């Protein structure tokens with residue numbers, strides 16, 4: 001980690017707004033060459049989040065995430081003052097509400113080679129986005145997706161948590177990430193589903209081969225996420241349903257739920273893979289999680305296109321003998 005203690009970010013206008021999620025806004029460095037900032041982004045907390053940047057930084061650097069380290073973009077913490085935050089807020093879109101009381105921001109390697117506006121974005125669903133850069137003979141294809149819950153659902157479930165949420169959130173395209181737990185059959189189907197959806201939407205872009213190859217090269221990431229998400233917790237559905245106060249949210253639940261909400265980027269051109277959006281969850285989320293479980297319960301028992309009830313050439317993950325990861 002660099003020693004940034006004496007370094008204060010002052011030049012808000014050197015950071016150009018790139019994207020936001022529900023908890024953070026991201027700005028890319030857009031100034032003259034500077035070895036500390038060129039090819040970096042800052043990640044700034046929004047008003048909606050309870051935990052501060054310092055807590056996020058601590059979580060990202062904790063030993064429990066050591067196995068994921070090689071996939072996390074290099075991250076440092078920088079102090080900022082109120083003036084910087086106010087100015088950054090002024091140059092942000094109206095929908096971005098920064099927590100201007102924050103005294104820190106994260107500084108991360110930018111996983112995109114070019115500025116975000118240079119990419120064509122194809123949003124297949126809220127869980128799957130392709131970014132495509134094409135200029136003369138230069139090309140870059142990046143898939144950003146949320147694997148969500150990588151787990152073994154209870155045996156009586158017909159629809160997994162990911163597919164249930166996708167239905168509830170009215171996504172037109174769904175691709176069950178439990179398929180990723182089965183290498184190579186499930187992974188092939190998952191890649192094929194993305195290829196087919198691109199074609200269905202009229203994009204003549206071949207991603208299947210490189211997608212399968214990059215996932216094969218970095219398959220340990222899926223295994224690591226699976227192990228960390230399921231460590232010491234065999235039935236998260238039941239665990240969440242039993243919660244009755246924030247005190248019941250153990251570190252096991254917090255870690256698991258935090259990792260169940262990360263994003264993965266796969267660069268089909270450079271074959272680099274990263275894990276983004278590693279945010280610790282506050283214990284105050286217990287009620288939302290419990291209510292979600294109660295609301296989802298009927299859906300778990302319904303037949304859907306979830307890979308759990310696929311037959312024939314698809315994979316039944318619940319009883320899948322090829323699942324590489326053991327409890």
Ligand SMILES: O=P(O)(O)O[C@@H]1[C@@H](OP(=O)(O)O)[C@H](OP(=O)(O)O)[C@H](O)[C@H](OP(=O)(O)O)[C@H]1OP(=O)(O)O
Nearest residue numbers: 021022023126146148165169257260261281285292
């Ligand atoms: O529970 P889910 O599956 O709806 O996940 C929420 C995410 O929905 P999504 O996965 O994109 O459909 C949701 O993402 P979006 O804002 O919908 O992009 C958040 O990540 C939310 O976490 P937090 O409130 O920012 O701490 C996430 O909430 P947590 O359950 O992780 O607390």
Ligand SMILES: Nc1ncnc2c1ncn2[C@@H]1O[C@H](COP(=O)(O)OP(=O)(O)OP(=O)(O)O)[C@@H](O)[C@H]1O
Nearest residue numbers: 019020021022023024026108109110111112276277
């Ligand atoms: N290191 C990075 N380099 C380039 N772009 C990034 C980086 N980190 C995040 N982004 C972009 O910014 C977007 C929002 O960031 P992030 O996912 O961290 O926000 P969030 O508020 O935590 O999201 P969520 O709503 O899923 O919790 C990402 O989807 C990604 O496209």
